[in-house]
Amino acid sequence: MNRFTYARASELGSAITEISRDGEAKFIAGGTNLIDLIKENVIRPSHLVDINRLPLARIQEIAGGGLRLGALSTNADTAYDPKVEKRYPLLSKAILAGASPQLRNMATNGGNLMQRTRCYYFYDTATACNKREPGSGCPAIEGFNRIHAILGASQSCIATHPSDMCVALATLEALVNVTGPNGSRTIAFEDFHRLPGDTPNLDTNLDLGEIITSIDLPSKGFAEHHAYLKLRDRTSYAFALVSVAVGLEIEGNIVKETRIALGGVAPKPWRNREAENRLNGQPATNANFQAVADEIFREAKGFTYNTFKIELGRRAVVRALRQAVEMKGGSDTQFHRSSIEPI
């Protein structure tokens, strides 16, 4: 690993000050992505500020019936928290669909939002990459792009966002609380991550020195009707080719509210409210689900090796909607085996 200096932060203010005065410094929490990127020479921080001792690991109730997830709560502690399991089972399932138990014991909620793409060109410093080195080019567009984006990509970058947790947070319309040199603010989940445009080096809308302190889950958890469907090359411990987080509110057979977020297909968790709205007030039929899926992928653009994701995505949306409708009462907390059923 490249050498760097290190400091352990004992309070939030000094951690922010330390990062703000050194453009090459990084916060480190779980380290499961950052240390890997340092070893691969993709990121070369001059200084690491260890934030693990900051008191940001609690999961607590907030006014209005929601839940506040501390930025430093681990992915495992969050997924297995009884309140999260009961009221936000979609989030538990999405977290448990990602990584391995060891990594989930280390990785934090804030870090999950901050993880970088797993595009192989981004990771390979022998190749060009606009995300790693702005202006150097994107070899993925004409190269091996099986895992890449079909929605929201740009001419400078077609990398996908790798998270499962973030797909569920998009469906739950979480709020991200951050603190920086100019005070605290709250960012709607949808506004947290950025599309690449011509600045693919910027993944998020965080300002210099800002740190995530917590993530708020609004009261609506879709515990009755939800699904997290993840399709990947093997059934465990792999990134999504396509994933779908669905939350539905249903009365009788009529869908009252629809939320659908997609992972593995775009540079950020992907939502299409126009498509979602088409289903509201309609019966929960496969024909209506298909219409929503068609609308979501209407402007999808495939590249040499990933056009299969368009049809895979449509079918995944239809199936996830069906799974969400057919939930009987609560939910199984066990693992989804659906990814091994024939598509």
Next chain:
Amino acid sequence: MNRDSNSVTTKADPRARPDTFPVNLKINGKDLQVEVAPWVTLLDLLRERLDLTGTKKGCDHGQCGACTVLVNGKRINSCMTLAVMQDGAEVTSIEGLFENDAIHPLQQAFIDCDAFQCGYCTSGQICSAIGLMREGRAKTADDIRELMSGNLCRCGAYPNILAAIEQVMQDQVAS
């Protein structure tokens, strides 16, 4: 924070920052203090400084699980954490499982079930399985398979690894 660091030059740091840090750890029941540079991973500290070479370096990228140890009772990849971050932690590696003149029941079960061939992944598998049992989330063979998916075995001893873990879990239920 995700501004990219493209500069290859390392800036001279105006504030003198220490090159090494004292780290206090309780490793396999024994308290010790070591001075480590910040870029030393917990895995490298165990293997290269403390001669605890039972923990293996497989991929060094958090993908294979060979480096799995228990930190404060929880299984983690020791290659993906810096030793300085673990100041004050209790670490159990494969060497710490020997108690009361006896190997751990899981070690015995791995022998009984022939749960390894080359043995390189084995200490990580066993530490991971101890973590799995403590977590108490695995109820079925499928659960065990899923919750052991962070440990790869290139020899493909998976059916026997599963059998060994199931054997110990059943013994625990019976006793």
